[in-house]
Amino acid sequence: MSLRSLDRIWKTIGFRLTLWYSALFILSSLILFVIVYFLISSSFKQEERYTIQSKLREFSAQYQRGGIEALKSEVGFEAHSGNLFFVRMAGPQGHTLFVNIPALMGDGFDLRQIENSAPTDSGQWTHLPAKGDKGGVLDIASTRLPDGGILQVGMSRGEREEFLERFRETFAGIIIPVILLGFTGGVLFAFRALMPIRNIIKTVRSIDKGRLDARVSVRHTGDELEELTILFNGMLQRIEVLINGMRSALDNVAHDLRTPMTRLRGTAEMALRSGQDREVCREALSDCLEESDQILTMLNTLMDISEAETGVMRLRLEKINLSSLIEDVVDLYRYVAEERDIAIYIKTPGELFLTADHNRMRQVIANLLDNAVKYTPAGGRVEVEASRKGDHVIVRVEDTGIGISEEELPKIWGRLYRGEQSRSARGLGLGLSLVKAVVHAHKGYVEVYSEPDRGSGFIIYLPAKAA
Numbered sequence: 474m475s476l477r478s479l480d481r482i483w484k485t486i487g488f489r490l491t492l493w494y495s496a497l498f499i500l501s502s503l504i505l506f507v508i509v510y511f512l513i514s515s516s517f518k519q520e521e522r523y524t525i526q527s528k529l530r531e532f533s534a535q536y537q538r539g540g541i542e543a544l545k546s547e548v549g550f551e552a553h554s555g556n557l558f559f560v561r562m563a564g565p566q567g568h569t570l571f572v573n574i575p576a577l578m579g580d581g582f583d584l585r586q587i588e589n590s591a592p593t594d595s596g597q598w599t600h601l602p603a604k605g606d607k608g609g610v611l612d613i614a615s616t617r618l619p620d621g622g623i624l625q626v627g628m629s630r631g632e633r634e635e636f637l638e639r640f641r642e643t644f645a646g647i648i649i650p651v652i653l654l655g656f657t658g659g660v661l662f663a664f665r666a667l668m669p670i671r672n673i674i675k676t677v678r679s680i681d682k683g684r685l686d687a688r689v690s691v692r693h694t695g696d697e698l699e700e701l702t703i704l705f706n707g708m709l710q711r712i713e714v715l716i717n718g719m720r721s722a723l724d725n726v727a728h729d730l731r732t733p734m735t736r737l738r739g740t741a742e743m744a745l746r747s748g749q750d751r752e753v754c755r756e757a758l759s760d761c762l763e764e765s766d767q768i769l770t771m772l773n774t775l776m777d778i779s780e781a782e783t784g785v786m787r788l789r790l791e792k793i794n795l796s797s798l799i800e801d802v803v804d805l806y807r808y809v810a811e812e813r814d815i816a817i818y819i820k821t822p823g824e825l826f827l828t829a830d831h832n833r834m835r836q837v838i839a840n841l842l843d844n845a846v847k848y849t850p851a852g853g854r855v856e857v858e859a860s861r862k863g864d865h866v867i868v869r870v871e872d873t874g875i876g877i878s879e880e881e882l883p884k885i886w887g888r889l890y891r892g893e894q895s896r897s898a899r900g901l902g903l904g905l906s907l908v909k910a911v912v913h914a915h916k917g918y919v920e921v922y923s924e925p926d927r928g929s930g931f932i933i934y935l936p937a938k939a940a
Contacts, residue, residue, distance in 0.1 A: 487667050492658035506644050511639065517633040522598075525614045528558055529626040533616055536562070536624060541571055544624075548573045556627055559611055561587070565621035587625070609634075647827035666940060669698040672706060672920045718887070722775070725889035725902070729771065733764040739765075774903045779890060781910035788830040788914060795859055795866060796821040798831065801855060802838045806846050814851040817842075820858040827937045833911045836919070840904040841870040841931050849874035849928075865917075866937050871930035877916045877923040885921070908933075 482488050528551070536544040541562060548560045557575040561584070564570055569588055582601055601611040613627030672689045679687035687704045692699060744757035780786040803817055810817050838857075845855045853873040860867050877885060884890050886909045891902040906929075912919050916936050923929035 475590035486670075487663040489665035490666065491656065494662050495652070495655040498658060501654055502648075502651050502655070510637070510640065510644075514633070514637055517636070521612065521630075521633065522614070525558075525612065525626055528556075529614050529624065530914055532560060532626060533618060533624050536618060537624075545571060545573075558628060559613065560627075561586075561613075561623075561625040563623040563625070565623075567623065570622070575907075587613070598764040599625070599627075611666055630815070658778040668692070669702055675701070675735055676705075676709075680709070685709075687715060722888040726771075726775070729889060729902075730768065737761055737764045738800050771903065774907055775888065778906050778910045780904065781907075781914040786833075786911075786914050788833060790828050790830060792826055792828055793831045793834065795825045795827055795829075795868070796823060798835055799838055799857055799859055799868070802835060802842055805839070805878065807841050810846050811857065813846070813849075815846055815849050816854045817846075818856045820856065821916055822860070825861060825866060827914055827935060829935065830911075833914075837908050837911050837933065838868070840908050841933075844904060845870055845872035845874065845929075848872070855930075861937065864937055866935045868935070869930060871928065876925040876927050876929055877921075878925050882921060882923060 530663055532544055532547060535547040539546075544560075548558070551558060552573070552575060555609060558573070559575070559582075560573040561569070562571040567588060569584065572584065574582065580888065583604055587599060587601060597615060599613040599615060603609040610630045611627045612630060613625050615623055615625045617623055669689070669692065676687045677690045684849060688709060689702045691702050691706070732789060740757045740760045744754045746752035747757075777786065799819060803819055807817055842855070849855060849872045855870070855872045858869045858871075885905050888906045889902040890906075909919050912933055912935065917934050920932045920934075921929065922932075
């Protein structure tokens, strides 16, 4: 394996997580061993001292009842029972009167060390190490008897140290499996913890290759990574919708521009072929101007929609009377409606104030009213109603027009979309897109209901006060 590959592995989060987990696991095992070791050692030590002090009291009582002979008899009985205790009886000056060293302890202890030491007070502990490098220590408890003598009872640490040594050897034997277990656990931990991240990387690579519909598989674990995956998929969904919308809008713009641009070219060619006929040239220039205005209107509307949807539209927010605004807009369309034998009814309170951009709201009401009048047959009616409910101002524009099919309803907000029944009418297919974008820019929303051949209704909800 090359140094570059090793460096790459070292930099991966999975490898570092594995090392951290392994180190923590092994360190925790070592700490647990040390704690258990000292607890066992301390427990053994306390048990041994309790046994020594208990025997010391028994031997002392026996001595006080029957003298040194009774003591020797009791020590002999304990030795015969298999209880190995070091027992030493000394006079008031510390001279040994009687000593019992079990054969299993051997002769490796130099009694002169305790004989030459000062007389030991009751409650003190004496530790007598073995001679040379034979190892082993006697823990001895002493008590001063009523006649001035000193009684000492002790036990060897050999059994305790032998058990602790086997405990250490056992742990040394299992430390390698513990390290392997820690490393294996670290690998599994890193693999499972980073699986969502690897899925996200895999999905991003698929998207980079052109698969916009690729999504990260969601593991229902309820943790932060599941939340991240859901948010990431939601973001991908919105990006896909936005890109598809842009593609569709560009296709529609290209398609819709083809006709006026063709007419512009044809009109210009006709003017050039007319020679010096000024009237023909004037009429051709007039047609070119009209076509240019239509193209500019479409481009400006598309830019307005984009600015509103991306949140960069500049709104001149002010306190406006929506009732007066609706009446003004209706007055503009009333003449056209009367020519087509369409009745327009208004139902608004005298004053209905809200904070909004006057020109943009006028544009919204005009677009909805223009659609209502355009797609309502003769003899029909259009109702415009405005009211206030809670913190919202509600505007409803309802007509008895041709209606919209259930399949087309979700599509009417798309840019340049024109339904089957509306293709023959004038228009760019941008009115409803602009309505939705401007209302959203005012922190409001739009609802629509419709039934073919029975009419449509649009309801706008706007906050009465700007956020």
